[in-house]
Amino acid sequence: MELFRYSRSIYGGSDQLIGASWDLLPWFVGAAVLVIVVHALLSALAKWRARHSA
Amino acid sequence: MDQITPNRRTAGGAGWDRVRRHTLLDRTYHWLMALCVIVLMATAFLPILGIKFEWLDIHWITGVALAALVLIHIVRALFFQDWRNMWIGWTDLRELWRDTARLLGSRSALALPGKYDAAQKLYHLGVAIVILAVVGTGLLMLLKIDTPFWRRNPYWFSADTWGVIYVIHGFAAMAIVATVIVHLYFSLMPDSWYLLRAMVRGWISGKEYAQHYDPSRWKA
Ligand code: HEM
Ligand code: HEM
Numbered sequence: 001m002e003l004f005r006y007s008r009s010i011y012g013g014s015d016q017l018i019g020a021s022w023d024l025l026p027w028f029v030g031a032a033v034l035v036i037v038v039h040a041l042l043s044a045l046a047k048w049r050a051r052h053s054a
Numbered sequence: 055m056d057q058i059t060p061n062r063r064t065a066g067g068a069g070w071d072r073v074r075r076h077t078l079l080d081r082t083y084h085w086l087m088a089l090c091v092i093v094l095m096a097t098a099f100l101p102i103l104g105i106k107f108e109w110l111d112i113h114w115i116t117g118v119a120l121a122a123l124v125l126i127h128i129v130r131a132l133f134f135q136d137w138r139n140m141w142i143g144w145t146d147l148r149e150l151w152r153d154t155a156r157l158l159g160s161r162s163a164l165a166l167p168g169k170y171d172a173a174q175k176l177y178h179l180g181v182a183i184v185i186l187a188v189v190g191t192g193l194l195m196l197l198k199i200d201t202p203f204w205r206r207n208p209y210w211f212s213a214d215t216w217g218v219i220y221v222i223h224g225f226a227a228m229a230i231v232a233t234v235i236v237h238l239y240f241s242l243m244p245d246s247w248y249l250l251r252a253m254v255r256g257w258i259s260g261k262e263y264a265q266h267y268d269p270s271r272w273k274a
Pocket of ligand 2: 076077080081084087124127128131132135136137138139140141169178181182183185186
């Protein structure tokens with residue numbers, strides 16, 4: 001997986017850095033979904049525990 | 055707490071009736087900023103995802119609007135509001151630790167926060183960093199495009215420096231997508247509906263104030 005985008009030089013020089021790689025977008029979305037799922041599971045568990053410990 | 059609209063007491067004097075949380079100006083700021091961020095994300099990422107249209111003009115004009123909004127917010131927050139409401143101190147770090155422990159099953163007592171709790175402050179810090187990164191680099195990138203007001207002048211920076219500027223804009227942009235998704239989850243959760251309502255109407259009820267806040271840390 002690429003982290004960056006490069007442009008190929010038509011003159012055969014070294015590649016030029018031009019920006020971030022958009023292949024990473026799904027990973028950012030995935031990280032956000034992971035935060036949500038972990039929080040939802042933990043708070044459901046905390047509520048369940050509170051109800052069953054009274 | 056602003057002085058513009060005093061909090062109202064109920065007729066019976068049984069505590070506060072309404073506690074003002076955000077002035078009209080701050081609510082307008084919040085929703086205009088949200089609108090700008092949504093337009094900026096859509097104009098930036100829909101073309102990348104294959105939905106092609108003339109995105110650049112809408113993008114940079116909205117970007118300049120967001121830059122102005124953020125500048126107004128920072129001036130207001132530092133000089134007209136109480137910046138300590140958003141300051142992260144040792145108490146907040148301790149609270150964050152305790153809240154996480156409670157989520158993991160510890161039975162430590164719940165301490166009521168000031169106007170913003172530790173997680174909100176940390177979130178604000180994260181949002182501030184990525185938005186300032188995208189605004190700072192975005193303003194520089196205006197030099198790379200033709201507009202009715204100026205011709206492009208890419209020679210201010212070397213090609214390598216431009217590469218780094220675009221990398222920062224791109225990474226911050228993708229991080230904003232993640233922060234927006236997380237923000238939607240936390241603000242739409244039933245537990246925090248009273249906060250969402252406060253960002254619309256400006257106030258919370260006296261009951262919500264007593265239930266969720268320590269009056270010595272957020273003086274209404
Ligand atoms: C939520 C905020 C923003 C997001 C998600 C975002 C996203 C993006 C993305 C993904 C690109 C394509 C970059 C590339 O090709 O490497 C881009 C380009 C651009 N952005 Fe933003 N941006 C945001 C805010 C801003 C702001 C605040 C400004 C200006 C003040 C701005 C100005 C520009 C300009 C001028 C370009 C085009 C540069 C070019 O085509 O050469 N952006 N933006
Ligand atoms: C150096 C930069 C910044 C500083 C010093 C700052 C400071 C503050 C402070 C002190 C508050 C609390 C106001 C109060 O209720 O008393 C606040 C609220 C807020 N900030 Fe920032 N902020 C900064 C950057 C940003 C950025 C970049 C954004 C996002 C674009 C942002 C979004 C918000 C929002 C949505 C609120 C809640 C609105 C409200 O309670 O009135 N802030 N900020």
